[in-house]
Amino acid sequence: MSEQLEPTKDKAARKASPVGVALAWLVVLGLLAVVAIQLRATMQGGMGIGQPAPAFTLSLFDGGEIQSADLAGKVVVVNFWASWCAPCEEEAEELQMAWEIYEPGGEVVFLGVDYADTETLARAYLERFQITYPNGPDLGTRISQAFRIRGVPETYIIGRDGLMKYIKIGPFTTLSEILAAVDRALAE
Amino acid sequence: MIANVGYGALVITLLTALYGIGAALYGALRGRPRWVDSARNAMLLTFPLLTISALSITALLVANAFEVSYVQAVTSRSMPTYLRITALWGGQPGSLVFWSWLMALFATAVTLRDWRRDREFLPWVIVVSLVTLAFFLILSIGFENPFQRYWATPSGAVITAMFQPQGTTLFVPPDGRGLNPLLRHPGMIIHPPMLYLGFVSLVIPYAFAMAALVTGRTDDRWLRLTRRWTLWAWVFLSLGLILGGRWAYDVLGWGGYWGWDPVEVAALLPWLTATPFLHSAMIQEKRGIFKHWNMLLVILTFEVMIWATFLTRSGVLSSVHAFAQSAIGPLFFAFIIITTVLSLGLLIKRWPELKSEGELRSLLSRESLFLINNLLFIAILIVCIWGVFFPIFTEAAGVIGQIFPGVAHIFTGQKVTVGPIFYESATGPLWAALLFLMGIAPLSAWGSSTARTLGRAVWKPALVATLALGAVFVVAGVRNGVALLALWLCMFVTAVTLYEFYRAAMARSRAHGMNMLVALWQLAGRNRRRYGGYIIHLGVVLMAVGIIGIELFQTETQASLALGESVTLGRYTARYDSLAEFDTNDNRNVARAVITLFKDGVPVGELYPRRDYFYESEQPMTIPGVRSSIEDDFYILLINWQPISTQTATFKLYHNPLVNWLWFGAAIFLLGTFVAAWPEKEPDAVIETRARRAAVQA
Amino acid sequence: MKGRGWVLLAVIGLALALTGAAGAQTTEPPSGQPPTEDEVNAIAKNMYCPVCENVPLDVCPTLACQQWRDQIREKLIEGWTEEQIHDYFVLQYGDRVLAAPPRSGLNWLIYIGPWVLIAAGAIMLARLLWRLRAPAAGPEPPPQPPANGPDDYRARLEAELKRRDLKD
Known part of the structure; x- marks a missing residue:
């Protein structure tokens, strides 16, 4: 605010300290830079096909953790869901059926990420749909932020090379839709 | 077509x-x-x-x-x-x-x-x-x-385009998605246009300021030409903000009128620069000082206005009010940078020509107090910008954490929420200081004023305020320290303002032997800006009383009631009489409860809190039942209910003391702005002197 | 009310603000009894859910928020304090569930930042006004004499009104 006060003192007005001016510019530029970064992130929108999938750690309801790095070489299906989300229920059975098909092969991993949910109700939900693939809470909403999800349900299929192969916004409607998407990722 | x-x-x-x-x-x-x-x-x-x-x-x-x-x-x-x-x-x-x-x-x-x-x-x-x-x-x-x-391609996909792409046919969906239910309120009809009007009319003072800088005609002509524009812009902005508050109170169903939501704060930003500008423009007109400051304020106001528009429309902020993410963000960003650099560059170029014609002579002169008022507003502006900006900052700072994992625990990139607690505690003292200045500034003289002359003018209203506060302390039993301080300030400003009216009308009526009321009317007519300003001050005080009431004394409770049961909050008792659930022909499901309200055991009427569920957008909306009086509002929400068979329902009740003073004060406030902004006739003599002065200065 | 007075006022204001910010409410639930809705709401009031951004948890109408409030109730029954509940929610859902950023790491900036700027402004203002305390030895400006009595005041008022008529 230094420059702004000075008009009242003509002589003093000339003596704006260079440090102060530089500092003021630094603050303004800093603000703009931060907004620019954020703007870039906003403009990115969701994840795109072919982008490298973000690294994450999922701590499971049944104890233990899964590191995304340990899954390299496998096809990973990441499903975001919540117990309060009605559309999620539409695809829950199909996802479990798909898992039962791929589980013996060992080439595909299904992960359920429970977004902004309460543990009791989440466990009840898993129980109700008899879901057996690994599930865990999205602690600190870190995973959903890394995947830049817009809502639940959303499903991301990551290829063996760690690149994003398939993105589904909203629920899957049929089992064959899931199978087709996973098979395409496996075939690559 | x-x-x-x-x-x-x-x-x-x-x-x-x-x-x-x-x-x-x-x-x-x-x-x-x-x-x-x-x-x-x-x-x-x-x-x-x-x-x-x-x-x-x-x-x-x-x-x-x-x-x-x-x-x-x-x-x-x-x-x-x-x-x-x-x-x-x-x-x-x-x-x-x-x-x-x-x-x-x-x-x-x-x-x-x-x-x-x-x-x-x-x-x-x-x-x-x-x-x-x-x-x-x-x-x-x-x-x-x-x-x-919409156009349908032969493969069945639907695309959007302005003109018909090759080989497609026009696609007409059977029905639309419908307006966001929150926006389906009469308040929403006027609130955004008022804000927009306020925003666009701020472009005019900026345009004149730039014209003055470019042409080098840097006397106060631009200021005189635009002051009414600024005042109207300010009227629209204020009206927009107030209507927004009223809409929130009626529709959003959380018992309040202002949630310090990022978009609300963004809309407040231009107001926070336009208000000090209105004050300091007066100083430049009277005393020929603060010229740089006024230019800076005008530029700041324009930039902040574009900035506020940018924040709400780029998707950088996500909030109930913000429009969805869109591609226009970078353009806004570029526009802000270009206009800022150009206008500041021009200002720096003309800096020496904007020499002050006088200087501040005394600490207690009116211009010094106005300067302090300006700085307080700017301080509030800084707090607000900081609050809006901070979540963006913490999220963006995650980039640093990604690059340098060693500091990742500090730069986590986590989103944070900056809620009312921050804004209220940070701006509260500043608002209080502004109220205090509002009380003493009208009593100080232009040019120079000493502690003794100011003291002589201040002690009487201060005494009146203290006595009135004593009455509040004893009769109303208010013991809250913050409330007592704030109320004292309110009464002090009221006393000063009324005293100013009285003093001027008294002097004139004695001198010209006319009736007090006539004298008052003529005064207000001849110096509209000053007396309009005082009316605005009175409106602000009334609004402040309302804000003190709801912020410091709001009480609430929540209860699940069976049919016929009641719940008590303060002097009010609400009895749950019935609940009906039905579909309307505009695609809503409505659950509406009937509540009989008793005050001190006496029935005072029925209230109908309800929950509308919009099928199209799958969105619920809670509409309160409100009983308003000058003293308080009783505000009840239908939170939840069991199936019709059991008929229990959960209600949330608020007691909002004095909240209507807020709306009443807003009306006085607007009256004052109209008095101040109403066009005055310019006598020919004035035009001539002005032209002559301009010629001399040029 | 000399120059020093203003600095003092600023300091008091600052202190007030900081204490105000620091004094967060604590509601100790009486253990053993089922918590009332009001106790749940008192805690929920200072929280936000990520599903409906910028709506406080105590009034958010969505199903997700209702479940969250139920969870607060469960924790209260287990005898948790407000602070423990807040910590749990932060761990589960991230910093943004709190109505104000937690006082840790980078977040200190929000509490300090504006005050540093405002304090800098206040110091500069104080310095400027300090100089005014000893008025520049020069000819006193001719304008308005101080108001000494009703007559003076009337004269000034009339003069002002006349001047206005001339000026604009």
Whole structure:
């Protein structure tokens, strides 16, 4: 605010300290830079096909953790869901059926990420749909932020090379839709 | 067809605006007045053209033209006509055109004024207004076109495009998605237009300031020419903010009127710079000082206004009010940077010419107090900008954590929420200091004022306020320290302001032997700005009382009741009589409870809190039942209910003391702004002296 | 009310603000009894859910928020304090569930930042006004004499009104 006060003192007005001016510019530029970064992130929108999938750690309801790095070489299906989300229920059975098909092969991993949910109700939900693939809470909403999800349900299929192969916004409607998407990722 | 006409009108407006910019620049730089006249005509043309465009959208909205994607997004068959019309500003593309239309309206009004004495300003005012307008038009045409239509490709996919792509047919969805239910409220009909009006009319003072800087005519002419514009801009802004508050109170169902939501704060930012500008402009007129400061404030106001628009429309903030993420963010960003650099550059160039004609002489002079008032507003501005900006900052700072994992625990990139707690505790003392200044500034003299003269003027109102506070302490039993301090300030300002009216009317009535009331009327008529300002101050005090009441003394409770049971909150008892659930023909499911309210055991009426569920948007909306009186509001919400068989329901009750003073104060506030802003006749003598003075200074 | 007075006022204001910010409410639930809705709401009031951004948890109407409130109730029954509940929610859902950023790491900036700027402004203002305390030895400006009595005041008022008529 230094420059702004000075008009009242003509002589003093000339003596704006260079440090102060530089500092003021630094603050303004800093603000703009931060907004620019954020703007870039906003403009990115969701994840795109072919982008490298973000690294994450999922701590499971049944104890233990899964590191995304340990899954390299496998096809990973990441499903975001919540117990309060009605559309999620539409695809829950199909996802479990798909898992039962791929589980013996060992080439595909299904992960359920429970977004902004309460543990009791989440466990009840898993129980109700008899879901057996690994599930865990999205602690600190870190995973959903890394995947830049817009809502639940959303499903991301990551290829063996760690690149994003398939993105589904909203629920899957049929089992064959899931199978087709996973098979395409496996075939690559 | 209509869509093509509207789109065509938009494009022609943009071309006209670009031509006007070019012609005005050429005319000004080469000294060709006829080019400037041509630019002026171009500016006059923008308004009718944009009217055609805005009317086209409205026609499409009213006619259920769902093949237009904007119409499909914001209306549905079940919406009544008046809501269809207001859907013009219910979404990003439409509201941008609406914004441009209002901008053109103001630009036209400015163009039509008498320019004979200010010819040199004209081209630059045109350039600034048209550049701003052209920017918004480019956004509309290039990125947020409201006239885009749906087209079906042979493969069955539906795409959106302005003109028919090869081999496609027009696709008409059977129904639209409907307007966001939160926006279906009468308050929403006026709230956004008022804010937009406030925003666009702030462009005018900025345009004149820039004209003054470019032409080097840096006396206070630009300030005198624009002060009424600024005042009107301020009226609209204030009205917009107040209506927004009222809408939140009626519709959002959380018992309050202001949630310090990032978008609300963003809308407050221009107000926080326009208000000090109104005050410091007076100082420049009276004393010829603060010239740099006023220029800075005008530039800041403009930038903050664009900034606020940017924040709400770019998706950088996510909030209930913000429009969805969109491609226009980077353009806004560029526009802000370019205009900031240009205007600050110009200001720095003219810095030496904006010499003060006087200086501050005394700490307690009115100009010093105004300076402090300005700085307090700027301090509040800083707090607000910081609060809005901070979540963006922490999230963006995650980048540093990613690059340097060693500091990742500090730069986590986690989103944070900056809620009311921060804003209230940080700005509270500043608002209180502003109230205090509002009390003593009218008592201080211009030029110089000493502690003794000020003290002599202050002690009487201070005594009155203290006595009144004693009454509140004893009679109303208020023991809250913060409330007592705030109430004392309110009463002090009231005493000072009323005393000022009384003193002036008394003196005049004695001197001219006229009736007090006549004297008062004449005073207000002859110095509208001062006495209008005092009325505004009184309005602010009343609003402050309302805010103190609801912020410090609000009580609430929640209860699950069986049919016929009641719950008590303070002196009120609410009895749950019945609940009905039904579908309406505009696609809502309504659950409506009937509550009989008792005050001190006496029935005072029925309330109908309800929950509307909108099938189209799958969105619930809680509408309170409210009983208002001058003393307090009883506000009840229907939170939850069991199936009809059991009939238990959960209610949330609020007791909001004094909240109606807020709305009442707002009405007084607006009355004051109208008194201050109403056009005054300029006597010829004034015009002559002014012209002579300008000539001397030039 | 000399120059020093203002600095003092600023300091008091600052202190007030900081204490105000620091004094967060604590509601100790009486253990053993089922918590009332009001106790749940008192805790929920200072929280936000990520599903409906910028709506406080105590009034958010969505199903997700209702479940969250139920969870607060469960934790209260287990005898948790407000702070423990807040910590749990932060761990589960991230910093943004709190109505104000937690006082840790980078977040300190929000509490300090504006005050540093405002304090800098206040110091500069104080310095400027300090100089005014000893008025520049020069000819006193001719304008308005101080108001000494009703007559003076009336004269001034009339003069002002006349001047206004001339000026604008």
